[in-house]
Amino acid sequence: MTDHIATHLTPDELDNWLAGSLARNREAHLHACADCRRLADADRALAHLIGSLPLFSPAEGFGDRVMARVEIRHRARPLAIAAALAAGLLLPMAASVAWSLAYPETLTQLLQGAGSGIGGLGLAAVRSLGTTLLAQPWYPWVHGLFESPARLGLVFGASAAAYAGGVLVLRRLMALPMPRVAHVQG
Numbered sequence: 001m002t003d004h005i006a007t008h009l010t011p012d013e014l015d016n017w018l019a020g021s022l023a024r025n026r027e028a029h030l031h032a033c034a035d036c037r038r039l040a041d042a043d044r045a046l047a048h049l050i051g052s053l054p055l056f057s058p059a060e061g062f063g064d065r066v067m068a069r070v071e072i073r074h075r076a077r078p079l080a081i082a083a084a085l086a087a088g089l090l091l092p093m094a095a096s097v098a099w100s101l102a103y104p105e106t107l108t109q110l111l112q113g114a115g116s117g118i119g120g121l122g123l124a125a126v127r128s129l130g131t132t133l134l135a136q137p138w139y140p141w142v143h144g145l146f147e148s149p150a151r152l153g154l155v156f157g158a159s160a161a162a163y164a165g166g167v168l169v170l171r172r173l174m175a176l177p178m179p180r181v182a183h184v185q186g
């Protein structure tokens with residue numbers, strides 16, 4: 001059992017005390033306990049301060065002006081998300097496809113290694129996809145990008161920058177308030 005005389009007042013009990021509805025035995029603790037009295041006095045001073053603050057009444061048209069700004073952001077959002085997804089997801093994917101094209105031998109070894117575990121139709125499909133990619137007319141051009149170390153650095157540097165940019169944009173978008181707010185009517 002909790003000893004109601006010995007334990008300090010809870011925030012709920014402080015509220016009750018302010019409202020004048022604190023139980024008799026708890027009031028006895030308040031009188032006897034300097035800590036609780038200090039807390040209760042601070043609580044009462046704060047409540048008094050809040051009560052004395054002027055009521056905030058927004059100027060005429062405040063709601064409409066806020067809504068107008070929220071609406072603009074709401075409309076811009078899908079486009080910005082698409083851009084962030086393109087930069088954050090599609091470019092690194094394109095970079096990895098390009099790498100696969102530039103190093104078909106490595107890819108083949110990887111596929112053979114995976115094949116011992118997977119086997120069957122799935123691997124055959126992946127292999128035929130790889131062969132199809134190698135047969136594309138733009139393959140030599142992509143392969144050419146990877147021939148000199150300087151070009152290789154440039155390609156991977158650009159991919160990394162695009163990826164970092166995409167992640168940053170996505171994080172910024174996630175930090176924005178949800179457009180749901182736009183439907184709250186004042």
Ligand SMILES: [Zn+2]
Pocket residue numbers: 007008009029033034035036037
């Ligand atoms: Zn106390």
